[in-house]
Amino acid sequence: MNVHFIAIGGAAMHNLAIALHNKGYKVTGSDDTIFDPSKSRLEVKGLLPDTFGWFPEKITNSLDAIVLGMHAKKDNPELLKAQELGLKIYSYPEFLYEQSKHKTRVVIGGSHGKTTITSMILHVMHYHDRDVDYMVGAQLEGFDVMVKLTDNNDFIVLEGDEYLSSPIDRRPKFHLYKPNIALLSGIAWDHINVFPTYENYVEQFSIFVDSIVNGGSINYNEEDLEVKRVVEASENTIRKLAYQTPEYRVDNGQTLLETPEGELPIEIFGAHNLNNLAGAKWICQHMGIDEDDFYEAIATFKGASKRLxxxxxxxxxxxxxxxxxxxxxxxxxxxxxxxxxxxxxxxxxxxxxxxxxxxxxxxxxxxxxxxxxxxxxxxxxxxxxxxxxxxxxxxxxxxxxxxxxxxxxxxxxxxxxxxxxxxxxxxxxxxxxxxxxxxxxxxxxxxxxx
Incomplete structure (x- = not known):
């Protein structure tokens, strides 16, 4: 498959481009400027554009798909040429869905905590040698890339961002994934340039819950009253499973988590991170990880990049x-x-x-x-x-x-x-x-x- 990325240098876009390259696709791209680490990573894979800028001549009928990044504008010359030729244009989340529509999609949503929870899940899977596809918004220890796509893995774990999909698709990204298994960690007003009122912002999470496939499930943080209200108000035919912050204590700068086997020293700290841990445990159990195995793995989790x-x-x-x-x-x-x-x-x-x-x-x-x-x-x-x-x-x-x-x-x-x-x-x-x-x-x- 021949795929061209308009705005290939973005944090999410360049990771998807590399994932497709690793999968054997022919990948090209353009951008008006690219900074590190995107620049170095693309260069190593031979995907860095020779010249920065937009070149409509790169857009031809030989392309199977265009992936359009948020950095591009509606009047981008390459986008206009693709529209003129009638090529298939995907937003980043649309393309991820296309790559995962035959998999079990696990989507982690919330105004806060989603990167950490996704990272915890992937850390546990990696620790126990369970291979899964994924997309996460931070670089993780032990992982070379932030997006992995295969033809073989049953599960894909997706960090569900509520920001817009592309310049020509104003839907929040997490509306497009259609989860089988979902999690909602918290709701706190953000992105006011896109969601000018609190009510409008909260509505996006209601749509997310309703987008879960019939018979699917959602784990939700019942300590967040808005999350609780949104999930419990949904009439979607899904299982609703609440979680809350587990018992823990801090002793001389060391956080000790209460488990059925006694206190477990862990690397992360803070009530919000312990709450994230409880959500991650539920999701890992849905994915076949026993509680004891979860605790063994999570004890070595040191956090996602730039998160404490x-x-x-x-x-x-x-x-x-x-x-x-x-x-x-x-x-x-x-x-x-x-x-x-x-x-x-x-x-x-x-x-x-x-x-x-x-x-x-x-x-x-x-x-x-x-x-x-x-x-x-x-x-x-x-x-x-x-x-x-x-x-x-x-x-x-x-x-x-x-x-x-x-x-x-x-x-x-x-x-x-x-x-x-x-x-x-x-x-x-x-x-x-x-x-x-x-x-x-x-x-x-x-x-x-x-």
Missing amino acids: EKIAESPKSVAYKDFAHSPSKVEATTNAVKEQYSNRTLVACLELHTYSSLNAEFLKEYKGALNAVDVAVVFYSPHAVEIKKLDKVTHEQIANAFERDDLVIYTNPEDFKDFLFAQNFDNKALLLMSSGNYGGLDFDEVKKLF
């Missing part, structure tokens, strides 16, 4: 970075670190980087998100606000949103860096939360502080 990832440690200090940026994720992550290191001063630095977090109206959702923190710092770039064509955000608006009089706010990357490097981290825990890099912060330099 430990970057430095000394006898009296520790530093983590985390992808958290939405209010619910920020609150869960800060609570977890404070619980784990209750006898240390927690310094938490949050970069407001996404469209939602830089929206003056949405800022109010951050109320209480940093309450567990001893030293709370927020960094944002006024230039990023301009690029996203949003109304100007002021220091006062941010301070009022978080409801902390002692909130430290930086807009200049150098000022933020000076603050960070002036700190004495003895008996402290540092938490860096961002989907960006604080205007160019070198994390390797930060490690030298510990």
